[in-house]
Every structure is written in structure tokens, then in C-alpha cells.
Amino acid sequence: MVGAGYVGIPTAVTLSHFGYSVIVAERDLSRLGELRAGRSPIREEGLDELLAEGIAAGLLTFTDNATEAAADADVVFLCVATPQGNGGEADITYIIDAATSISAALRPGSIVVNKSTVPVGTAARVQVALGRDDVFVVSNPEFLREGTAVHDSLHAERIVAGSDDPRHAEIVVQLFADTGAAVVITDTASAETIKYAANAFLATKLSFMNAMAAFCEEVGADVRDVRLGMGHDHRIGMDFLNPGPGWGGSCLPKDTAALLYMSQINNFDFPLLAGAIETNERQLARMVSKIEEAAGGLDGRTIAAWGLTFKANTDDRRSSPAIDIVQRLAARGAIVQAYDPTVAPGQVYADLDGVSVMSSPRDAARGAHCLAILTEWSEFSLVDLADIYSQMEHAAIVDCRNLLSAATVREAGFSYQGVGIR
Numbered sequence: 001m002v003g004a005g006y007v008g009i010p011t012a013v014t015l016s017h018f019g020y021s022v023i024v025a026e027r028d029l030s031r032l033g034e035l036r037a038g039r040s041p042i043r044e045e046g047l048d049e050l051l052a053e054g055i056a057a058g059l060l061t062f063t064d065n066a067t068e069a070a071a072d073a074d075v076v077f078l079c080v081a082t083p084q085g086n087g088g089e090a091d092i093t094y095i096i097d098a099a100t101s102i103s104a105a106l107r108p109g110s111i112v113v114n115k116s117t118v119p120v121g122t123a124a125r126v127q128v129a130l131g132r133d134d135v136f137v138v139s140n141p142e143f144l145r146e147g148t149a150v151h152d153s154l155h156a157e158r159i160v161a162g163s164d165d166p167r168h169a170e171i172v173v174q175l176f177a178d179t180g181a182a183v184v185i186t187d188t189a190s191a192e193t194i195k196y197a198a199n200a201f202l203a204t205k206l207s208f209m210n211a212m213a214a215f216c217e218e219v220g221a222d223v224r225d226v227r228l229g230m231g232h233d234h235r236i237g238m239d240f241l242n243p244g245p246g247w248g249g250s251c252l253p254k255d256t257a258a259l260l261y262m263s264q265i266n267n268f269d270f271p272l273l274a275g276a277i278e279t280n281e282r283q284l285a286r287m288v289s290k291i292e293e294a295a296g297g298l299d300g301r302t303i304a305a306w307g308l309t310f311k312a313n314t315d316d317r318r319s320s321p322a323i324d325i326v327q328r329l330a331a332r333g334a335i336v337q338a339y340d341p342t343v344a345p346g347q348v349y350a351d352l353d354g355v356s357v358m359s360s361p362r363d364a365a366r367g368a369h370c371l372a373i374l375t376e377w378s379e380f381s382l383v384d385l386a387d388i389y390s391q392m393e394h395a396a397i398v399d400c401r402n403l404l405s406a407a408t409v410r411e412a413g414f415s416y417q418g419v420g421i422r
């Protein structure tokens with residue numbers, strides 16, 4: 001396993017749980033040190049237990065060297081980051097670097113798997129980087145969700161494997177037989193497309209619902225009831241119909257941008273996808289406007305921000321809508337006091353420049369002109385509202401996650417604004 005991140009670690013412990021011998025290469029020495037000590041460097045339920053199980057069984061070992069990890073492997077998974085490049089494209093530098101570094105060490109007949117999300121055509125580029133015709137490349141995109149990554153790996157809904165030779169895809173699929181997942185074996189271009197199609201569809205669904213929420217506000221409807229009425233139709237389904245501050249996280253923004261980029265370079269006009277991205281930008285701006293209105297301005301106003309991660313039950317803040325919003329607030333002159341259960345106060349964070357990190361929801365609320373709920377951590381729905389009221393300068397709540405009950409919050413004396421609700 002090359003790359004011990006949000007995908008590499010859950011995949012490694014899943015395979016060791018299934019009885020395979022897994023050697024994980026991670027070049028970030030801090031992450032590596034945590035793993036060697038049996039601790040997960042990322043927050044995911046169930047990960048520490050499976051790490052301990054794999055290490056105790058002698059099936060899970062770690063190294064800082066991808067070449068060493070690849071030398072004895074029948075299958076090498078590349079699970080390195082593919083961040084957004086300057087033009088919107090996916091940057092596959094880490095993938096190509098990893099492939100180049102393992103090339104000479106690979107056993108003849110071994111399989112290199114692109115588990116990272118990579119643009120169409122990357123399998124062929126990895127094959128070129130490997131520079132060998134006796135090792136084979138399979139595209140095996142990952143669909144786990146942060147926050148439930150271990151569960152999603154152990155009980156995957158589907159395993160997609162794409163290869164020029166189905167026998168190689170079949171070998172990868174077999175590794176995950178114990179998941180009981182549906183199997184989709186395809187050519188490489190289709191496998192590479194599937195991941196982008198899935199994420200772009202989910203982003204579009206969310207943008208549609210965020211736009212419907214704004215529509216509901218205009219006409220006096222309640223988007224939560226609209227969701228129920230829509231979601232009971234099995235063709236639509238309940239999932240991904242909750243409006244919010246705008247979608248984010250380490251995947252949807254970069255993957256929609258990469259798909260749009262691939263469309264453009266292939267001269268394919270994709271206004272639906274461009275519209276989903278544009279709608280998301282408007283949603284983020286809409287949240288800032290709501291907070292500005294509730295606080296009576298932004299410049300010099302104190303805003304309490306509850307939640308910084310892109311969703312609850314993860315410590316991941318990459319492309320978090322909460323981070324986007326607090327940065328916009330700070331840029332407009334607001335004094336931002338943020339609290340998140342995964343962010344410790346008293347440290348410097350590159351993405352939190354100009355934001356004060358507080359040690360409790362109560363501390364964040366102190367002297368605030370508006371409280372913005374940006375991540376749906378369940379602890380925020382358990383706070384003593386009367387106590388929070390006593391801390392604030394101006395009792396206004398903008399609930400970007402529709403986490404609280406509007407009636408309860410208003411009874412406690414606050415003004416309340418949700419997303420798409422009266």
C-alpha cells in the first residue's frame with residue numbers, strides 16, 4: 001500500500017483483516033510514527049482496533065520506503081493524493097512519482113492498482129512510468145466515505161476494477177471477495193470515469209437541493225418537508241437531499257473541477273456540471289450573507305463558528321465549506337471565534353489564519369453577534385441554549401446544517417435562520 005491517508009489506511013486494515021499480508025509505505029514520518037505505534041493518524045471509527053489486530057497478527061507492517069514495500073508484493077495499491085492543479089485538472093505527480101520509484105523493484109507478473117482518483121488515461125501513463133511490459137495496471141477507484149471509512153471498506157457496496165485484460169481486474173476484485181460487494185469489471189477508461197461520474201452526480205444532487213432550499217425560502221416552503229416528499233420516491237431516495245452550507249471535502253470540489261477540465265479538453269460542453277459548481281459557489285456566498293444579516297454587519301463584529309471539518313465524525317478540513325466561510329468572514333473584518341472538537345486551541349493552522357480557535361462551544365459564543373453552525377457535530381445539538389444565550393452579545397443563530405429545532409432556539413430567545421426553512 002503506497003500512501004497511508006484517508007484511503008490507504010482503511011484499505012490496508014481491511015485487507016489485513018481479510019488475512020492478507022500488507023506492507024504500508026508512508027513517507028510522512030509523523031503519520032508513519034503513529035502507525036508504527038498502533039495509533040491511527042486519522043480519525044475514523046474502528047481504525048485503532050483493526051490496526052491493533054493487523055499488527056498483532058503480524059499481517060500489517062510499515063515502512064517509509066515505497067520501493068521496499070513493492071518488492072515482495074503481488075499487488076501494489078497506489079493510494080496517494082491527486083490534488084487539484086491550477087487549471088482545475090487532477091495533479092497526478094504523486095502517482096507518477098510512486099510508480100517510477102517502485103518500477104525496478106516489482107516482481108514480474110505483479111499488479112499495480114490505481115486506487116487514487118485519477119483522470120481518464122492515467123492507467124496508461126502509469127504503465128509508461130513503470131516502463132515494463134511484465135507488470136500490469138488496474139484501475140480500482142475507491143468509494144469510501146470519511147467518517148464511516150472502516151465500515152465502508154469492510155462492507156463495500158461495489159468493487160469497480162478496470163483493466164485492458166479482465167484477468168488482472170479479476171485478481172484485484174478477488175482480494176475484496178469477503179466484502180460481499182457487487183462487482184463491476186470494465187475497461188480502464190470506464191473504471192476511471194465511474195469515480196468522477198459518481199462524485200459529480202452526488203455534487204449535482206446536493207447543489208440541486210441547496211437551490212431548492214433557496215427556492216423554499218423565497219416561497220415560504222420548508223425544505224425538510226420537501227425532502228421527505230421527494231425522498232420516499234425510490235427513484236430519488238432520501239440520501240444526499242439535506243441542504244447545507246455548500247458541499248466540500250477532499251473529493252467533491254476537486255473531482256468536479258477535474259471532470260469539467262477533462263470535458264473541456266475533450267471539447268465536450270457540460271453546462272449541467274458547470275451549473276452544479278456555480279450553484280455551490282452561490283450557496284457558500286449565501287451563507288455568508290445570512291450571517292452578515294443576522295450579525296448586523298461583519299466588520300468588527302464577533303462571529304462564533306461551530307464546526308470546521310467538512311462534515312461531522314472526521315478530522316478532515318480539506319476544502320471544508322466551514323473553512324471557506326470562516327475565511328470569508330475574517331476577510332470581511334469579522335472577529336471569528338471557532339470551535340471544533342478535532343481542532344485544538346493554541347496551535348498555528350495554515351487554513352485558520354485570522355481565526356481564533358476556542359476550547360468549547362461556550363467560549364466561542366462569548367461576546368458574539370451571531371453564532372454560525374457550520375458542521376453537524378451532534379454535540380452542538382446538546383448544548384444548554386440558555387447558557388449560550390447568556391454568553392452572546394446579540395442572540396442570533398444561523399444554522400447552516402439545520403441541526404437545531406427552530407422552535408426551541410426561538411423559544412430560548414434567539415433569532416434563528418436555517419437553510420430552506422421558515
Ligand SMILES: NC(=O)c1ccc[n+]([C@@H]2O[C@H](COP(=O)([O-])OP(=O)(O)OC[C@H]3O[C@@H](n4cnc5c(N)ncnc54)[C@H](O)[C@@H]3O)[C@@H](O)[C@H]2O)c1
Binds near residue numbers: 003026028098
Ligand atoms: N479521502 C477520501 O474520502 C477519498 C475517497 C475516495 C477516493 N479518494 C482518493 O484517494 C486518493 C488519496 O486520498 P487521501 O484522502 O487518502 O489522501 P491523503 O493525502 O490523506 O494520503 C495520501 C498519503 O500518501 C503519502 N504519499 C504520497 N506519495 C508517497 C510515496 N511516494 N510514498 C509513500 N507515501 C506517499 C502522503 O504522505 C499521504 O500521507 C486521492 O486520489 C483521493 O481523491 C479519497
